[in-house]
Amino acid sequence: MTRYTILLISLLLFHEKKSAGSHSIWILATLTIGETPFPEFSAVVMLDDIQLFYYDSDVQRLIYKHHRSEHEHTEQKDASLIFGHQYRSMKDRALFSKHQLNNTDGLHVQQRLVGCELLDHATPGPLRSWDAFNTVNDEELHFSMKQNTLQSKGLWPTMWSHIERDSVEWLFANVYTPACIRFLKKYLHIMKNDVMKKVKPRVRLIQKTLTDSGEVKVTCLATGFYPRHINLTLLRDGQPVPDHHITGGAAT
Template identity: 30%
Template sequence: MTKKMLLLILVGCLYAEVRGGSHSLRYFYTGTSGLPDFPEFVIVGYVDEAQIMKYDSKSGRAVPKQSWMEEYVRKEDLGYWERQTQISQGQQVLFKGDIQTTMQRYNQTSGGVHTLQEMYGCELRDDGTTAGFEQFAYDGQDFVAFDKETQTWVTPVLAAVITKHKWDADRASNQMLKGYLEQECVEWLIKYMCYRKEMLERKVRPEVRIYDGPGSESNSIALTCMVTGFYPRAIDVTWIRDGETQMDNTYTDGILPNEDGMYQIEKIEIGSDDKCNHTCEVDHGSLNLELNIVW
């Protein structure tokens, strides 16, 4: 993808964000041996610092970790997670063989705890340039890494020389990898960023209801103002009685996240001996005017 093409896309949805910094799409694969209570294979994917997906060998499924990723699939690509699951299952099989091969490279025939890790992805900088990377580590130490410019593999350890020569000989695969890191990976990053921006800028109107129950003291009433399903998080919920803001005798657990990515808050007034003349006032960015629910 050329710089001109990237900038044309950025004008549409990302320019305001990207011009202030760079963004990245990264995937981390971890294969283990000798840890019976730990998944033998795990994949996690990130857009910047936000985890977008996870796969592990115990569940055998790739799943979203952000509500906007779930929404993207529902609207844009219903087969996305099934494809990700199949890809991840295939990588799990390859990693199981790779970790055994790497143990042999180090003359480790059996026993012990060992890990093989892979990190790959791409970066989109604020000036429109890109970077791509793929590297492997074994037991926490650098093993082999891809040099995108020369389309060859480099290694700081003798045990990886055989692997380096084998992978260098597959020029077609290395050329495809370079193309993925420079173009396809960046295209996916832009797609995710655009959709995340669209989702994070949406405004969802809250639902509000009031209900009552016995208070903590005899003959007292507790009124609860339940505000749910709103986005973004910032909101102001206030009890009004006889036209005056009631700050005393109120309790809340604070603003809590829902499973669907929305938020909720309960504001309870306690110690009131009269249910009359109470109003729950809600101020949120999705509302043109404050929402007042009168008991």
């Protein structure tokens, strides 16, 4: 006989800080300075949690992970321009940061995360970008199409002149954000059978009586669900179990 009766486990699908109807596309780019067996620059393009492409400075072309596009020639040309610019700008920043911090030896890493999203009812969301050198964030940009404003913080924005800031804001408003939203809409249509699917989780409950206290430890194992992020709610006698009673998915 268990101490408590758990009547219901509710698994609600969600996508981190986003509503069920929103989707996003992200570029995750990494540049390294120092000896490694990997390309100096590499990037992946993600639609929600599905990888669309891979690109690096050795192959210098998109590697398709799913469907090849009928517009591949145009996409390869665009990729060369976009990732070529990302490569150069990230390398310039990494070399500058390395010099400023007087880090002459070892491995150094510049990382960038940039992307946009479509909210409910296909409303364009903001374009966001983060840069970090050796895991220390040195830039964060947030452009809102609705308000037509660029918010920024970090090392690099503080070094911009008024002309440089106006140039960045113009690029975000007229190039980066529209291109990102168009690309997102295009691949949402191409990959709709993958990104729109919803698979309910398979749930197992495992209970174990603790010999020292006599309490019952209940572990919930959920597998096979999609989207791959869940919000887990445990109800004990019809009431939610407090968060401080749950550790790693186990309630006592």
